[in-house]
Amino acid sequence: xxxxxxLHARIAETGTEIIRGLDLAVKAxxxxxxxxxxxSGKSTLSYVLAGREDYEVTEGDILFxxxxxxxxxxxxxxxxxxxxxxxxxxxxxxxATMEFLKVAMNAQRKARGEEPLKIPDFMRRVKxxxxxxxxxxxxxKRPLNVGFSGGEKKRAEILQMKLLEPKLCVLDETDxxxxxxxxxxxxxxxxxxxxxxxxxxxxxxYQRLLDYIVPDSVHVLYKGQxxxxxxxxxxxELEKNGYAGVVGEAA
Amino acid sequence: MNMRESPPRTAAETALxxxxxxxxxxxxxxxxxxxxxxxxxxxxKAGLPTRKVEFWHYTDLRRLLATVPExxxxxxxxxxxxxxQGSAILPVLNGxxxxxxxxxxxxxxxxxxxxADGSLAPAxxxxxxxxxxxxxxxxxxxxxxxxxxxxxxxxxxxxxxQNIQAGGQTHSxxxxxxxxxxxxxxxxxxxGTGSALVSSVSNVVVGDNAELLWLIVQEQPDDATQLxxxxxWIGKNAKLTLFIVNAGGKLVRQxxxxxxxxEGGEFKLRGVNLLAGSTHCDVTMVLDHSAPAxxxxxxxxxxxxxxxxxxxxxxxxxxxxxxxxxxxxxxNTLLLSDEGGFSAKPELEIFADDVQCGHGATVAExxxxxxxxxxxxxxxxxxxxxxxxxxxxxxxxxxxxxEAIVEALEAKLDGWFAKHG
Numbered sequence: 205x206x207x208x209x210x211l212h213a214r215i216a217e218t219g220t221e222i223i224r225g226l227d228l229a230v231k232a233x234x235x236x237x238x239x240x241x242x243x244s245g246k247s248t249l250s251y252v253l254a255g256r257e258d259y260e261v262t263e264g265d266i267l268f269x270x271x272x273x274x275x276x277x278x279x280x281x282x283x284x285x286x287x288x289x290x291x292x293x294x295x296x297x298x299x300a301t302m303e304f305l306k307v308a309m310n311a312q313r314k315a316r317g318e319e320p321l322k323i324p325d326f327m328r329r330v331k332x333x334x335x336x337x338x339x340x341x342x343x344x345k346r347p348l349n350v351g352f353s354g355g356e357k358k359r360a361e362i363l364q365m366k367l368l369e370p371k372l373c374v375l376d377e378t379d380x381x382x383x384x385x386x387x388x389x390x391x392x393x394x395x396x397x398x399x400x401x402x403x404x405x406x407x408x409x410y411q412r413l414l415d416y417i418v419p420d421s422v423h424v425l426y427k428g429q430x431x432x433x434x435x436x437x438x439x440x441e442l443e444k445n446g447y448a449g450v451v452g453e454a455a
Numbered sequence: 456m457n458m459r460e461s462p463p464r465t466a467a468e469t470a471l472x473x474x475x476x477x478x479x480x481x482x483x484x485x486x487x488x489x490x491x492x493x494x495x496x497x498x499x500k501a502g503l504p505t506r507k508v509e510f511w512h513y514t515d516l517r518r519l520l521a522t523v524p525e526x527x528x529x530x531x532x533x534x535x536x537x538x539x540q541g542s543a544i545l546p547v548l549n550g551x552x553x554x555x556x557x558x559x560x561x562x563x564x565x566x567x568x569x570x571a572d573g574s575l576a577p578a579x580x581x582x583x584x585x586x587x588x589x590x591x592x593x594x595x596x597x598x599x600x601x602x603x604x605x606x607x608x609x610x611x612x613x614x615x616x617q618n619i620q621a622g623g624q625t626h627s628x629x630x631x632x633x634x635x636x637x638x639x640x641x642x643x644x645x646x647g648t649g650s651a652l653v654s655s656v657s658n659v660v661v662g663d664n665a666e667l668l669w670l671i672v673q674e675q676p677d678d679a680t681q682l683x684x685x686x687x688w689i690g691k692n693a694k695l696t697l698f699i700v701n702a703g704g705k706l707v708r709q710x711x712x713x714x715x716x717x718e719g720g721e722f723k724l725r726g727v728n729l730l731a732g733s734t735h736c737d738v739t740m741v742l743d744h745s746a747p748a749x750x751x752x753x754x755x756x757x758x759x760x761x762x763x764x765x766x767x768x769x770x771x772x773x774x775x776x777x778x779x780x781x782x783x784x785x786x787n788t789l790l791l792s793d794e795g796g797f798s799a800k801p802e803l804e805i806f807a808d809d810v811q812c813g814h815g816a817t818v819a820e821x822x823x824x825x826x827x828x829x830x831x832x833x834x835x836x837x838x839x840x841x842x843x844x845x846x847x848x849x850x851x852x853x854x855x856x857x858e859a860i861v862e863a864l865e866a867k868l869d870g871w872f873a874k875h876g
Contacts, residue, residue: 279831308833368832
């Protein structure tokens, strides 16, 4: 489903290269974890996948279902089914959360040639998804992410993911800033989305989240490259011994 | 106006004086009105103000008012659908008041009648030598509406004053007197179909304990000139909210002159300037806090695209007796193009010692992080920008509370963005 080939990417403004020849393949139905120390390029990778303008791809390619996404803007990639759950979801004053959800869902439906949702149908879907994530509907009456606590923001990201039903879910440090109860709720939300035709990429610093979202594969990112690949046991090993060993091997 | 130098008259200045000469005998008015008109024309003969005049610093009227079209008495204008459903519409079409509608609790008279009997003569006097809008209007105004709202009357339905031009020149006047303890919402529409020169002056007296919401919606075509003036006097413990939407016109000047003259009076100014193309739009406010414990807040939100230019001058004068005054002013601009611009000039003159006055101005572009977030959810760039622009002005629109008003204003915003986004 996702194939990243020899990807090189840099910060557009400064020219600093962050991703340096990264290769990665994720199959449909697979849950993969990307781990790595601070500054290894994990968040950059998620932004490059989503198409953030601040980063420039200088070499290599990102194929999604065989098609290069490099020329697509973030909206086009989202319409193809790529979803990024942000590490720091943005607060957008003045944009009502419910209106945003409706606009986003209908924009993607339109891109897929489907009819816009009828209001009652839309409301029903939001209520169901919100209930499953223990989100109070009153929270959704506020402007988008404005005044949400850290945990509320992360849950709101997963809510959007549920509603938009993407093919590829990229979760960027979704566990950061979550207490254990919130972590469980979020993990259950993600697990509910596991399906044979959907891939999930979990980017995380700690192994903790992977106790709840058990990955099929684990990749270690260091200096913008995948330096080690393994199964869920690799995450446990990292938790026990730290990154030093793996990183040392790579060096 | 500027008496210090007298350069040769511009084409527009000559045309204004000629318009008066040609129209004088047809304009309604008794001897007192004629004297006021003559006085106003003398001001025009001295020339239109330039940017050297502080009050006109951002709008050099002498330079910007390049041409003045001739009156076109044969042109026909039609009333437009009301902004708010169920409004009582009082139209002025091509400068002539239409048929009066009966409004319970209000006396409705055409301004032509009030000029003919001389009762509006004192109101025609321009407020000072810089009052070019007042002078043009005083010289040439032929009609409009006078509304007297009786004491204690609370109007359930809004009243809509429509000033609809059809090219040529339109000079209209509105006079509204709210009795003590009365309450009403009034919509002022400035629109039309031609490349007209429009002047429109509204004089509003808000009686003690009265409450007035006045909504100006200006949507002139791209080649029209709109010179508007809103004058108000606020009584004791009375409330005036003035909401201005500018969404059209080539050269637009909207003046706001308010005197909070009764103790405990409250004034709110909210402005949304949607500027596109090569519009030049200037909102200039002079607010006097003359009485103690008067409050005011002014929030102006501007969206500027293409080569449009805008300005907001906000002058707040707090007189010595106006202790315990609280005034807050803010002007925020969202720039959507590199070629557009907006100037803000707050000015505080405070002669009382126990007051709170603050002001602030910001200019920003659309936040790229916000744009990325929305687009990452599949919202195309144009729609995402639209959402963010709407968000920028939504705050002051939603403050209006009345659902029908919020919806009507948001619809105006959507309409503007569909055209210029």
